[in-house]
Amino acid sequence: MTYIKIQQVSKFYKRRGQVTEALRDINLEFEQGTFVSLIGPSGCGKSTLLRIVGGLTDIDQGEVAIGGLSPLGAQKQKQFGFVPQSPALFPWRTVLQNMNVPFEVNTKGTGMKLEQREDPVELLQSVGLGDFVHSYAKELSGGMQQRVGIARAFGSGAPILLMDEPFSALDEITREMISYQLLDIWQSHQKTVLFVTHSLREAVLLSDKVVVMSARPGQVSKVIDIDLPRPRHADIEDNEQFHHYISEIRGYLREKWK
């Protein structure tokens, strides 16, 4: 059944008399528990689309429904676990205290229930941060901070996770390692994820669906289903099909350059 439904959505930014058409006629549908990657050239509106779904930006045309709710309605019920590009950890809180933030604000929102809460320490251990539970954010490296951000989103109990290039500031090696950790933690939680990335490899490795977008104005040029078996592990990168998907996506991205 369709869980997230994006219908004919358009978005314009107006600033100092100048109008930018950020998104045009976006139509997308995702089922619950799907891992979706958004990929496309810089400025094609990936972040905008993510923020629209999360109720952080309004739309000019069209309609977005999340389990029958508007984005703002879903936000009020705390349905979103947001992982921005920079990890957005409060420096005055320890790692564990940062994990508590989703439960301390908007306590009327029903999306996250404290009683059903997963043990945050266990979650941190699962991303290899068991020894840093009581450290302050500035005592962690960028990659470690980003892992806290991911653990916080999964541990918040929110059914939908919105990740906007969470790995873009990391080096190649860390990035690869964290992508496997994300794969594992997703496998054990099966949440609906919208994941913005610039990496073809990450998109194919993690996703059930890859949405390829084109720029100016942002449009969906192709939605590709990734039919690779799950659970997936590192050896999937030896799979021929894996590389086939990567070149297929690359093909769609290149098409638009011409």
Added chain:
Amino acid sequence: MRSAAEEATMIVRQEVRQKQREDKLLVKLKLKFSESIYLPPAAAFIALFLLWEAAVRLLNVNPVTLPAPTAVVRELVGSIAFYLPHAWVTLYEALLGFFLGMAVAITAGIFMAHSRLLERMLLPIAILANVTPIMAIAPLFILWFGFDALPKVLIAAIITFFPMLINSIMGFRSIDENHLEYMNSLHASKREIFTKLRLPNSLPYLFSAARTCVSLSVMGAVVGEWSGSTEGLGNIIMMSSNYMQTERMFSAIFMLAIMGICLTNIVRFIEIKLLSWHVSSNRGI
């Protein structure tokens, strides 16, 4: 039996070892000294006082012009029962003014951080109050409020107000966009964003202003006392100036200096305890 030669080498070795141990100790002491927070400034102060003492004695300076530090200390310790109540009055005025100025500034900062319009309306008034020399206002306050503590408290509060206001506005406003967006994604209320994000974010700004303001507030109290008072360290300085009691004057100055150092360090201490997460609290001064 050891031979005499062996004995000799042993003694030499022992001496060498002893020397090495002493060297190590010296190095350690040197390290301790240069790394300590208190020792270097203390040494500098002692040097300064020795120089002062020597200069006064060797050059036979008239004690009415410049008393020797030992004479000042003798006077201060000898008549401490006289000085302490006055110091207490000044401290009381300064601290009351400091807390009053801080409370008003933070409250105003909360409003002004929330509304640009309010900021545009109120900030010029605050700036006007700030650029007007406090010495010029002090006599007016005495005229209005008399010789009691009130005008001094108000002057100390006015001095404290502006730096606290500017820093609190900055602290409340200068939050990370990403943090704000994260809070919004959870549909956090304005109030929650204030208490969980803006307020903790402002603490380093508030403390850095408080460190300066706490000694400024002492200055405010003294300026108030100069303009008209019956007690307080500022009053002592003024009176002793009239009667050329230089030792007494220096005693009051010493007490003010000590008060300033203590107050600044208390704020610093609270800051370090409270803001261990903040980078600048790990560094000196």
